[in-house]
Amino acid sequence: MSLNFSPSQPCRIQQVPGWDLETDVTVVGFGAAGACAAIEAAGAGAAVTLLEAASGNGGTSALSGGEIYLGGSGGTPAQRQAGFSDETEDLFRYLMMAGGADADEAKVRRYAENSLAHHDWLVAQGVVYKNTFLPERMLEPVTDDCLIWSGSEEAWPFVERARPCPRGHTPQWDGWGGGRMLMDALAARVEQLGVEIRYDSRVLALIADDANHVHGVVVRMDGRICFARARNGVILCAGGFVMNRDMVRRHAPHLMRSGDPIGTPGDDGTGILLGMSVGGASIHMDQAFLSLPFYAPESLLKGVFINERGQRFINEDCYHGRVGYHIMQQTGDRIFLLLDNATYQPPAEFTRIQIAAAGETWEEVERDLGLPEGALVSTVALYNRHAADGNDPLFHKGARWLKPLDEPPFVALDCRVDYAMYPHFTLGGLDTLPSGEVVTEKRQPIGGLYAAGRTTCGLPRWGGGYSSGLSLADATFFGRQAGSSAAKARNRHPADVMAG
Amino acid sequence: MSLNFSPSQPCRIQQVPGWDLETDVTVVGFGAAGACAAIEAAGAGAAVTLLEAASGNGGTSALSGGEIYLGGSGGTPAQRQAGFSDETEDLFRYLMMAGGADADEAKVRRYAENSLAHHDWLVAQGVVYKNTFLPERMLEPVTDDCLIWSGSEEAWPFVERARPCPRGHTPQWDGWGGGRMLMDALAARVEQLGVEIRYDSRVLALIADDANHVHGVVVRMDGRICFARARNGVILCAGGFVMNRDMVRRHAPHLMRSGDPIGTPGDDGTGILLGMSVGGASIHMDQAFLSLPFYAPESLLKGVFINERGQRFINEDCYHGRVGYHIMQQTGDRIFLLLDNATYQPPAEFTRIQIAAAGETWEEVERDLGLPEGALVSTVALYNRHAADGNDPLFHKGARWLKPLDEPPFVALDCRVDYAMYPHFTLGGLDTLPSGEVVTEKRQPIGGLYAAGRTTCGLPRWGGGYSSGLSLADATFFGRQAGSSAAKARNRHPADVMAG
Structure with missing residues (x-):
């Protein structure tokens, strides 16, 4: 029997020397997805064990705003x-x-x-x-x-x-930081329902039979390797992979342009690798939430974003994560937000957005930025001409945010990708059914395996469409579905499996 | 023993009732990668069996220009x-x-x-x-x-x-169509070296032990299921996944905008799924070669591409696949190539590029295209101003291709993504070492498994950098590396494995 367990390779059930633990449903990860999965499974009468690699609950959910x-x-x-x-x-x-x-x-x-x-x-x-x-x-x-x-x-x-x-x-x-409050409420409920919670417990590999049906996990607990049987199934809620920069480079290399990943050390891709080890498909691994959190103050939405060729590329009134997505589509790191005296307000300090240039004319600003002659000026002239009529025929920005940028002094804010704050996390992960069942590339469910949260590719799966609150909506709701499905599942008895 | 084999799930070696075939090296797929793998392996003295799902050799390589x-x-x-x-x-x-x-x-x-x-x-x-x-x-x-x-x-x-x-x-x-000639030469050499070639032989699953070490394949041959042992290893050279539109939608959904995939029915992702079934990592699955083959005539490189907001987005003198990559970064399907009387020549008919508008002034063309007032006109004015000086400060197009578009009549060619020809194939696939060994997400080699060609993610792995001839360079060269590595490999004897 090998003692070198890897998330990328299941431990075969024939190799299990005996069960150190037995339960109905094993939940891997105690963030919002895992908590909701455990609540539903326990509420439906299943014996539930929750394994968390860290010493406390919350995961990345607890770091969030809780929206x-x-x-x-x-x-x-x-x-x-x-x-x-x-x-x-x-x-x-x-x-x-x-x-x-x-x-x-x-x-x-x-x-x-x-x-x-x-x-x-x-x-x-x-x-x-x-x-x-x-x-x-x-x-x-x-x-x-x-x-x-x-x-x-x-x-x-x-x-x-x-x-x-x-x-x-x-x-x-x-x-x-309302995410901590959200997690406190969910964690209290998990405890109240009698879920067995094991902290400092890192799952090393799934345990599967030759048909890749999952029967439990290999987990390192109190310094020793344990074989934990899950009679009904395993639910992977172990976060995404944004903190595993090797995985990020291979799957979403554009994220390497930013040094601001959002996550805990647990977001190392282990959950995704565990699912893939038994044939689970991972999808949209290139997609991420990546944002330039440039507002509030909301007056900044009246500005005009340009790339290093002086071109506009987005209606500035859309969600900051969609702005970030389109910034990453531009060639080059230099991005500016143009404002005039009537619209300028200082951005939040944490954004690291600074003033790149200011001047009494747009020509002066263009020159100071070193942009091609006429590039910024023609963009602003076209924007102003239509904004004066309350129109934005290029990007259809809402009338409420349209104002010609014509009151000097003028300013260009420096939003360069290699300096300003571009927080990001991954959206790609295991493909699942609405029931939480992990599926293969051909969308066949894998017996005994469920997943939720950023270990999966869920409702949010495209950077250009992310909205705040979508990741937690997905994690909490589909965590519940997974918990409920696993509670209802009846696994084959491993003895049958071992007998062939 | 299950008779429902799936590429996403290996057949466990314990389930093999007996070997119907035995060889040293099994090559899956008889395109350029598979041919080169077989040549090197056989040349090094290995017994080689080449399994091809179709009734003849060539795969997508034979459909290509052979460059x-x-x-x-x-x-x-x-x-x-x-x-x-x-x-x-x-x-x-x-x-x-x-x-x-x-x-x-x-x-x-x-x-x-x-x-x-x-x-x-x-x-x-x-x-x-x-x-x-x-x-x-x-x-x-x-x-x-x-x-x-x-x-x-x-x-x-x-x-x-x-x-x-x-x-x-x-x-x-x-x-x-020089690809056919290339394949004829390689195939003749394969035959000359005594490689056992089996057509109409579709690989259904890999055969692996509990450590995911690969020992052979399950293959449907002459209407029956055969268990084929590969003493040294299996080399997957089964093409990409562009013809599997379900996979394309989940991994590279932007390709669904075009109806012009390049491939044979064999490019259904089976090779990639086989590798993933034993823990092989697939990377850059979103990346593709996708082109607008707008030249020759090369005079068209002197034109200016604009998106539906009248904005330029690329130096038009770069490779047509790089142009295609940047077209896909634009929001909206409408793409135009602007030319004047001095630069216009009709594009090739197969491109389905047609004339969208023509006029004596750029204002007239802009109006006819229904573009926002001033958008196209300001773009052309800026381009012409700098082109007259032999400069392109926005995109650095080469001086040889710079000419102000100032000789009426003017024309806008219609390159819309949903109508013009956008041929494409996938670049994502199994991650491999230069030796051809397939690796896990943590880049650990999988024993007995090699891959090459578009089943892998090789030299070409980013749509913005593709160049004609890169895919065949990668397939032929790294096919050779895989064949050579497999010939040298010494697998454990399956009997040892079966004995545990």
Whole structure:
């Protein structure tokens, strides 16, 4: 028997010397996805063991703002209180656009129809929402308020195909970091349901039979190797791979241009590799959320982004992650945000956005930036000409944000990719059914294996469509589906398998 | 024992009822990569069996122009005859740029240093080159000439970092389709070396032990399932996945915008799935060669490409595949090539590029195209102003191709993505070492498994850097490395494995 276990290679069940632990459902990873999976599985009566490599719970979910993208079915309490009704079909259409060319219609449909009920479930677990609405454009509330515009709902082209509604819901929590509050609520519920929680427990490999049906995990626990049987199945909720820069370079090399990954050391791709080791397909591994969090202040949305050729490339009123996606499509690292005296306000310090040039004329700014003669000037002239009429025929920026940049002094903010803050995390991962079952490249379910959260490729799977709250929406909702599916599953008895 | 074999799941060696065939090296796929692998393995004394799913040899290689990207070490006979000396370091730097952000330095180094010797090897196998040079820009020779500029060597930014040299070598063959001649030469050599060739033989699954070491294949042959042992190893040379549109949608969804895949039905991803079934990593699955083959006539390089916002996006003198890559980065399907009376010539009919608008002024053309007022006009004005001075400060197009577009009538060619011809094939696949060994995500070799050609991710791995001849250069050269490595390998005896 080999003692060199690797996530890329399952331990064959014939090699298991005996079970050190037995349970119905094993959940790998105690972030939001794992917590929700454990809650549903335990709530359905399954014996659940939760294995977490770190010494405490939370994972990357606890580092986040805790914002969740919710709506549909007429609207959440926060949406209705703010005067919005949110129809399921509008949420469906928005999420289909947000998923890009390979949006997962089955998952989008299930989520759109059940998002309101999911909100109520979260509240029932102890997540508290103040249900107040902040109409300004911001990253997330710094107060304990709830609802914000957290995507590109009001921006072209989304606004043309889905009636806009704010859908970012943040728990009642003062300041950023509501993810810790979200995790505290979910973790308390996990404990209350009697889930066996094992910290400092790193899963080294899956245990599978010759048909790649999964029966448990090999886990390092208290300094020794344990063979842990999962009678019903294993649920992988072990995060993405953004902290594994070797994997990032091979699968999403454009992310190497930024030094600001968002994650914990656990986001090392292990969950994805475990799934692939038994034939699970990984998809859209090149896709990521990558943002330039340039607002608030929202006045900056009235500026004009240009690349190093002086060309505009995006309607500046769309979500900052979509701006970041399009910045990465530009050739060259130099990106500027042009503003005039009426629109300029200093960006947040943490963005590392600084002033690159200022002048009394756009010609002067263009010269100072060293841009090709006439490039910036002709871009601004064209923008101003149409903005004066309240139009943006190139990128269809909303009228509310259109103002000619004609009040000197003029300024160009330096948003260069190799210096400014471009936080990012990965969106590619294991392909799963809405039930949480991991599937092969031919979309055949792998027996005994489930996954959720950023170990999977879920609702968010295209950088150009990401919206704040989508990753936690996906992790919590499809974590629940996986937990529920695994609780219902009946695995073959390993003795049968061992007998051939 | 299951009779439902799947490429995504290896058959365990314990399940093999007995060997129907035994050989040293099994090569899967009889295109250029498989032929070269078989030649080297057989030449080194190994017993080789070549399994081909189709009824004849050639694969996608035989459909191609047969062009191979060759140079370095002072130059090939064709290069030297045309007055070029091609230094190894220039070839190395060009290929590193062509590989993009995750260029495989080890493979590039090995290829750059051995490319000239590889040329000589090809000639020794019976591939005939006329060694004549055609200086005009073209897709590939329609005559029986040899050497052309087949990449972006003379174009920015490549020209700034590697001394340009033409490197596309086409066999002596009248008209397009030299790939058939190339394959005929290689196939004759395969037969001469006594390789056992089995047509109509589809590999259904790999045979592996519990450590994922590969010992053979399950193959459907003459209507029955056979278990074929490969004592030294299996070499996967089964093409890419461009004809498997489900895989394309999940891994490279932008390709779905074009209806012009290049391949045979065999390019269904089976080779990649087989490798992944034993833990092989697949990388850069989103990358592809996707081209707008808009030249010849080369006069069209003097035009200006714009997107549907009237913006330029590329130096038009770079390789047509790089143009295609940047077209796909633009938002929207509408792409135009602007020309004036002095530069216009009709594009080739097969490109499906038609005239979208013509007029006596650029304002008229802009209006006819329905573009935002001033958008096209300001782009052309800026281009013309600098072109008159012999400059292109935006995209650094070569002076030879710079001419103000100022002689009416003016014309806009319609290159829309959803109508014009955008031929494409996939570049993502199994990660391999220069030796041809397939590796896991952590780059550990998988015992007994090798791969080459478009089943792997090789020298060409970034659409923005593709050059004609790179895929065949990679397939033939690294096919040879895989064959040579497998011939030297000594596998464990399956009986030992079965005994545990």
